[in-house]
Amino acid sequence: MCVNGTEERRAGEPSASGVRADKVVREAAELAAEAMGSVIAAPPAALDEALRAMAGLLRADLAPVRAANEADISAASAAGMSAALLDRLRLTPDRLLGMSEQLLSLATVPAEPGRTKIRDLPDGLVVEERRRPVGVIGANFEARPNVVVDIASQFIKSRNAGVLRTGSAALSSAASLADHVIEPALAQAGLDPRLIQVIREPGHELASALVRQATSLPLVIVRGSGASTRALAAEGAAHGVRVLAHADGGAVVYVDDSASPQLVNAIIEASLDRLGVCNRLNLLLIKGSAWQRTLSAIQPLLERLGVRASLPPHAHELGREWALEPGREATITVSQVTGPAHAALVANEATSQLAACVIAADEAAAAEFVGGYAGTGAFHNAPPRLLDGFKLFGIPETGINIDRVPGPRGPVTFRDLYLRQLVVKPKHSAA
Amino acid sequence: MCVNGTEERRAGEPSASGVRADKVVREAAELAAEAMGSVIAAPPAALDEALRAMAGLLRADLAPVRAANEADISAASAAGMSAALLDRLRLTPDRLLGMSEQLLSLATVPAEPGRTKIRDLPDGLVVEERRRPVGVIGANFEARPNVVVDIASQFIKSRNAGVLRTGSAALSSAASLADHVIEPALAQAGLDPRLIQVIREPGHELASALVRQATSLPLVIVRGSGASTRALAAEGAAHGVRVLAHADGGAVVYVDDSASPQLVNAIIEASLDRLGVCNRLNLLLIKGSAWQRTLSAIQPLLERLGVRASLPPHAHELGREWALEPGREATITVSQVTGPAHAALVANEATSQLAACVIAADEAAAAEFVGGYAGTGAFHNAPPRLLDGFKLFGIPETGINIDRVPGPRGPVTFRDLYLRQLVVKPKHSAA
Numbered sequence: 001m002c003v004n005g006t007e008e009r010r011a012g013e014p015s016a017s018g019v020r021a022d023k024v025v026r027e028a029a030e031l032a033a034e035a036m037g038s039v040i041a042a043p044p045a046a047l048d049e050a051l052r053a054m055a056g057l058l059r060a061d062l063a064p065v066r067a068a069n070e071a072d073i074s075a076a077s078a079a080g081m082s083a084a085l086l087d088r089l090r091l092t093p094d095r096l097l098g099m100s101e102q103l104l105s106l107a108t109v110p111a112e113p114g115r116t117k118i119r120d121l122p123d124g125l126v127v128e129e130r131r132r133p134v135g136v137i138g139a140n141f142e143a144r145p146n147v148v149v150d151i152a153s154q155f156i157k158s159r160n161a162g163v164l165r166t167g168s169a170a171l172s173s174a175a176s177l178a179d180h181v182i183e184p185a186l187a188q189a190g191l192d193p194r195l196i197q198v199i200r201e202p203g204h205e206l207a208s209a210l211v212r213q214a215t216s217l218p219l220v221i222v223r224g225s226g227a228s229t230r231a232l233a234a235e236g237a238a239h240g241v242r243v244l245a246h247a248d249g250g251a252v253v254y255v256d257d258s259a260s261p262q263l264v265n266a267i268i269e270a271s272l273d274r275l276g277v278c279n280r281l282n283l284l285l286i287k288g289s290a291w292q293r294t295l296s297a298i299q300p301l302l303e304r305l306g307v308r309a310s311l312p313p314h315a316h317e318l319g320r321e322w323a324l325e326p327g328r329e330a331t332i333t334v335s336q337v338t339g340p341a342h343a344a345l346v347a348n349e350a351t352s353q354l355a356a357c358v359i360a361a362d363e364a365a366a367a368e369f370v371g372g373y374a375g376t377g378a379f380h381n382a383p384p385r386l387l388d389g390f391k392l393f394g395i396p397e398t399g400i401n402i403d404r405v406p407g408p409r410g411p412v413t414f415r416d417l418y419l420r421q422l423v424v425k426p427k428h429s430a431a
Numbered sequence: 432m433c434v435n436g437t438e439e440r441r442a443g444e445p446s447a448s449g450v451r452a453d454k455v456v457r458e459a460a461e462l463a464a465e466a467m468g469s470v471i472a473a474p475p476a477a478l479d480e481a482l483r484a485m486a487g488l489l490r491a492d493l494a495p496v497r498a499a500n501e502a503d504i505s506a507a508s509a510a511g512m513s514a515a516l517l518d519r520l521r522l523t524p525d526r527l528l529g530m531s532e533q534l535l536s537l538a539t540v541p542a543e544p545g546r547t548k549i550r551d552l553p554d555g556l557v558v559e560e561r562r563r564p565v566g567v568i569g570a571n572f573e574a575r576p577n578v579v580v581d582i583a584s585q586f587i588k589s590r591n592a593g594v595l596r597t598g599s600a601a602l603s604s605a606a607s608l609a610d611h612v613i614e615p616a617l618a619q620a621g622l623d624p625r626l627i628q629v630i631r632e633p634g635h636e637l638a639s640a641l642v643r644q645a646t647s648l649p650l651v652i653v654r655g656s657g658a659s660t661r662a663l664a665a666e667g668a669a670h671g672v673r674v675l676a677h678a679d680g681g682a683v684v685y686v687d688d689s690a691s692p693q694l695v696n697a698i699i700e701a702s703l704d705r706l707g708v709c710n711r712l713n714l715l716l717i718k719g720s721a722w723q724r725t726l727s728a729i730q731p732l733l734e735r736l737g738v739r740a741s742l743p744p745h746a747h748e749l750g751r752e753w754a755l756e757p758g759r760e761a762t763i764t765v766s767q768v769t770g771p772a773h774a775a776l777v778a779n780e781a782t783s784q785l786a787a788c789v790i791a792a793d794e795a796a797a798a799e800f801v802g803g804y805a806g807t808g809a810f811h812n813a814p815p816r817l818l819d820g821f822k823l824f825g826i827p828e829t830g831i832n833i834d835r836v837p838g839p840r841g842p843v844t845f846r847d848l849y850l851r852q853l854v855v856k857p858k859h860s861a862a
Binding site: 376 | 549848
């Protein structure tokens with residue numbers, strides 16, 4: 001699950017020149033690459049040891065981290081940041097404890113098997129598939145200091161190095177977490193502390209620079225939705241960089257005529273618990289035969305939630321994403337369909353194919369919807385808000401990707417951050 | 432394994448305008464997309480039935496196919512095509528039988544499991560990972576009529592539709608195979624015959640058009656190496672299309688000082704059985720302490736093979752790919768390294784990371800090389816010519832990809848041609 005609308009979109013903000021930004025990113029990538037050797041052959045225990053060391057340092061609530069965070073908050077407050085965003089910026093003791101617990105939890109997740117036998121070949125040879133680290137991975141994410149630690153831990157867990165770039169509002173906190181938590185923890189575990197590099201300069205130009213260095217950063221994860229993510233994904237593609245992102249979201253819920261009204265209300269309410277996120281209910285499709293009674297049944301709920309239903313005829317596109325419209329987030333689009341196949345088609349064609357749900361007691365109708373829907377997550381009688389790495393897999397997500405191509409798709413986790421390598425060797429070779 | 436240098440590189444050849452080419456490709460993709468419905472829910476038996484029907488039609492050595500192939504050969508011969516390329520163009524009865532047998536073999540390969548349970552969730556729900564077809568996939572490949580059937584069969588096996596584009600020399604054969612083999616076989620198996628579309632117009636402009644339609648063709652496989660592939664991969668990326676390709680190749684062989692001289696000669700000879708292919712020996716790295724005796728030992732072999740060794744100091748880049756240099760294919764570059772780690776570093780940095788081999792009796796040295804080499808295929812005491820889908824997996828390869836990102840990498844097969852989808856549903860739901 002991502003949070004929309006939190007990324008900087010100040011395309012015209014004063015920034016270092018592109019050349020300088022490229023140099024900053026390139027130098028960070030070089031330092032991170034030099035540190036790769038320390039993880040490529042490290043035992044899994046060393047990686048988990050680094051995560052546990054980070055957890056310990058976070059629990060210590062270090063004075064320099066607290067001071068850096070307070071500086072970020074003062075500056076953001078002076079610049080007029082909203083209370084909600086200020087809250088997300090703040091590293092409270094509770095939040096530090098939560099970050100620490102997440103690291104300890106990730107440290108207990110078994111490493112993925114590095115080698116899988118494919119088959120025997122003639123001449124006493126064997127083919128294995130191996131998982132290799134990608135190398136240095138780029139990450140661009142919202143101005144929340146906890147995400148720095150979150151992403152860093154996932155890169156470490158998957159034996160990758162990283163260049164991390166966050167919004168300027170969280171920059172002091174991010175740098176301080178790198179200096180006082182991530183680096184010492186890596187060193188404590190016997191790993192090269194340069195493995196995780198945090199970009200320490202503000203400016204969206206740095207985000208652009210992050211996605212145009214195909215040689216040193218072939219893979220970049222961009223979190224957050226909307227126009228700036230769309231622009232970064234396009235810029236990355238043009239430079240031969242694979243960007244995992246989801247600029248557009250908005251979940252679809254289809255109400256079949258076999259749906260129980262109680263479940264309809266429960267799923268709609270669960271799908272609107274947060275309005276600024278990508279996998280919230282955005283488009284409600286109702287089967288014609290259930291149209292009137294469903295509208296009547298959900299009306300009191302929508303009123304209670306303060307959510308407006310945009311009914312046909314619509315003066316906007318069916319897939320319009322309300323989470324990205326400041327001030328109009330509390331809206332859902334409601335439209336009529338002829339049945340599950342039609343609903344799946346509309347979900348495929350009118351949306352980014354992030355997530356869709358069918359509410360139906362009739363299992364044939366549910367199967368028809370799920371079979372027809374091509375998106376990254378399909379939900380039967382379960383809210384699309386479950387499209388989230390932690391909820392689905394029990395491990396944190398690195399980002400979300402909605403490309404319609406093979407490879408990581410939907411919630412991306414540390415388990416996805418590897419290169420496939422084939423190895424052929426004599427059966428008894430230790431290579 | 433791919434064959435280099437066989438793709439058209441006539442950037443300036445007369446062609447339909449880009450606009451017209453885009454229209455031709457888009458219309459083909461639309462027809463193929465309309466046919467997707469017939470495979471998305473078809474039982475695996477129907478897909479294999481289509482392959483068997485194709486096999487049967489090929490064995491019938493149909494008169495229209497033979498006539499179309501003879502027309503292609505006459506035209507190519509009149510245009511001065513070399514005897515070797517003319518041979519590759521010819522659909523002899525033997526070759527038709529071979530194509531037929533390959534189809535029958537693919538039809539016996541079990542379908543990949545479509546659903547894998549990930550874990551139980553609270554509230555009686557379960558998470559599954561599903562494999563969905565990509566949809567319509569593009570393919571651009573060398574002017575060999577058998578490849579039309581090969582690629583079509585892999586798309587059908589993986590429930591995908593396709594838009595196939597081959598070089599103009601094979602165009603009549605390709606169209607005839609589509610009309611008289613692929614389409615009737617699909618119809619016979621109860622599938623929509625429009626599933627596989629073959630572009631029926633000549634011109635490299637069509638290849639460009641194939642990689643710039645991200646909406647209808649999000650994934651394109653480009654076979655062959657060299658400048659035209661590199662250009663298509665870049666053009667595709669700029670248009671947001673994921674192109675699986677390997678513009679550059681050239682295998683590396685590292686000779687450790689623990690290598691048996693017999694094995695060194697055997698692997699070098701096996702790695703030079705064809706000089707125009709991407710995974711042939713291109714760069715031979717020898718450990719300093721074994722330099723003189725290895726050079727002496729391989730000299731008679733190279734003389735017998737008629738292969739020139741380019742020794743240091745080199746007047747060219749270390750990774751220069753001789754397979755792409757007409758008239759100079761019978762060359763290998765030979766260079767000295769300090770040991771397995773250095774050899775892996777050179778292989779990583781001087782080449783496209785397609786394939787590399789370590790020849791060593793010392794297993795620690797072999798492990799050091801394989802552990803350090805980041806390429807798509809690593810080989811211990813086995814020739815890098817084994818980097819080929821059929822040799823490694825026993826199933827035909829669709830293409831080869833050398834991107835350094837998660838997803839299909841190295842030989843790509845039908846098993847890779849799917850989208851990941853997560854499905855959450857009540858434990859006993861049939862959806």
